[in-house]
């Protein structure tokens with residue numbers, strides 16, 4: 001009996017040891033499979049699929065950014081027409097591209113497609129044509145670092161958007177964030193390096209954890225095009241306005257000192273600032289950043305598959321992935337954390353919409369004052385108020401995620417905006433009364449996107465026809481040219497694989 005038991009125990013032990021050994025061998029071959037590169041990735045390799053040959057798990061997860069099925073209270077990957085959802089924006093952006101067409105950001109896979117399609121880039125007929133400068137490509141593609149290496153930074157920024165249409169074709173990807181040889185995180189956008197320089201900091205001293213946010217700060221930031229940089233006159237050079245700091249007041253002072261404006265408002269004639277998407281600047285002021293939590297911790301958490309841990313490259317709303325994104329640190333239920341996020345977003349939205357209402361009114365009342373013969377001198381202080389109030393609104397509204405990333409700062413910025421917008425309207429009431437208008441200014445019907453666009457005098461049909469023409473004629477040419485260029489590279493890659 002004893003022998004029998006010993007025999008069975010021995011068999012079980014041997015079996016388990018066998019399992020362990022086979023698992024170790026599997027892991028080893030997995031590791032080998034992972035670390036022996038299949039292709040030699042060149043310094044200027046912009047094609048994500050080529051990188052994907054060596055790093056399949058990261059690549060497979062990266063491909064999931066095409067998914068557009070997730071939608072939350074404020075975010076998600078679904079296409080959302082912001083002008084349809086909130087026609088007030090049409091009035092706020094009158095005279096500027098965002099009044100034509102404005103969709104909420106979606107997955108990185110769509111960066112190229114979406115910039116082709118938006119009415120903001122117009123319908124160029126060829127090189128040298130269209131409303132936008134080449135600089136607009138900067139945050140869209142790993143072809144950008146490639147081109148900057150090949151032709152130089154200034155040459156890249158120079159000229160029109162249409163000039164580089166056949167060159168920039170791969171959507172945001174590996175080469176934007178990684179060094180091809182070491183796979184270390186790297187900064188590929190000169191504007192971020194230059195912004196650190198301007199603040200007297202060296203980005204090379206950033207810690208590994210900081211780099212896990214700084215790779216995002218190459219694009220998710222406030223920026224402008226400076227055409228007057230000494231020695232670079234006429235080139236719309238990309239600059240992050242961080243010299244005085246990243247707070248809303250710091251950047252405002254920076255722009256005011258330069259007397260910079262992104263556009264002149266079509267209704268109120270205000271010299272306006274457009275906040276692009278100061279996501280990094282607002283995140284920095286939040287409690288997560290304060291505790292050293294990086295963008296990648298929430299938007300690219302670790303994931304396990306087949307016993308392998310890797311970084312999930314499906315960059316998206318963390319609310320679609322709370323177990324990995326939040327619950328590694330927080331013990332609370334997913335629903336509770338989700339409710340925390342929505343509460344911050346809802347409360348922030350409440351005041352943001354109030355500020356929007358005030359701004360719409362201020363623009364339209366300013367127009368009335370001009371119509372009644374107000375002088376530039378009389379209008380100057382009012383327009384400065386409108387500029388500053390809308391800058392605050394935009395800083396809070398366009399910094400995607402800020403109402404969660406940093407709810408207290410977001411509330412402070414909107415609060416400041418509310419106060420300044422009211423100041424503008426108090427001055428307007430006084431001025432209008434002086435000009436003989438002593439009653440509320442009539443407001444137009446802007447209850448839909450179409451009505452608001454008609455009010456500001458946009459001919460959307462014309463823009464749409466131009467865009468269709470572009471998509472039928474010039475765009476296919478770009479894509480064909482790019483394919484031919486990359487086919488030549490393919491020959492090289494294949495020969496490397498065969499070596």
Ligand code: HEC
Pocket residue numbers: 072073074075076077105213216217220279280283288289293294295296297298299316317318319341400401402404405
């Ligand atoms: C503590 C976790 C956390 C950190 C850290 C974090 N985010 Fe977020 N982020 C979120 C959450 C939660 C949302 C809200 C998502 C939603 O509304 O669906 C969000 C929203 C966003 C959005 C809008 C997404 C959408 O679907 O519309 C962007 C863009 C974004 N974050 C970028 C960043 C960047 C860039 C950083 C670093 C500078 C960062 N985030 C840091 C959790 C985080």
Ligand code: HEC
Pocket residue numbers: 075076077078104105106107108110111112114115138139140141172176177212213215216217218219220295296299300315316317
């Ligand atoms: C090369 C520029 C670039 C870099 C680098 C970059 N982004 Fe983006 N990101 C974009 C653009 C452009 C979009 C909008 C794409 C669209 O809608 O076509 C976007 C969209 C997003 C979205 C919305 C996607 C969705 O499905 O809700 C999130 C979240 C996001 N980025 C987070 C990050 C994080 C986190 C990092 C750093 C790990 C990062 N991004 C790095 C340019 C960039």
Ligand code: HEC
Pocket residue numbers: 048051052055058059062172173174175176177178183185211212215216296300309310311312313
């Ligand atoms: C927006 C920036 C960004 C892009 C684009 C990006 N990565 Fe990453 N990648 C990261 C970050 C952040 C990490 C985590 C690095 C760390 O903490 O050391 C990472 C880690 C990795 C690692 C290390 C192993 C791991 O899983 O943690 C590999 C390999 C990798 N990425 C491959 C790729 C490939 C292949 C692509 C293109 C298909 C790509 N990455 C695109 C930001 C990016």
Ligand code: HEC
Pocket residue numbers: 287288291293297298318319322325326327328329330337338340341404407
């Ligand atoms: C790497 C760890 C880490 C991750 C990941 C993380 N958090 Fe946090 N979170 C913290 C820390 C640390 C604090 C600060 C409070 C504290 O020390 O307890 C905090 C604070 C918070 C707070 C209260 C702060 C406020 O804004 O009022 C909320 C809400 C929150 N986190 C939600 C989330 C959600 C939702 C996610 C996922 C999208 C997330 N956290 C991801 C570490 C993390």
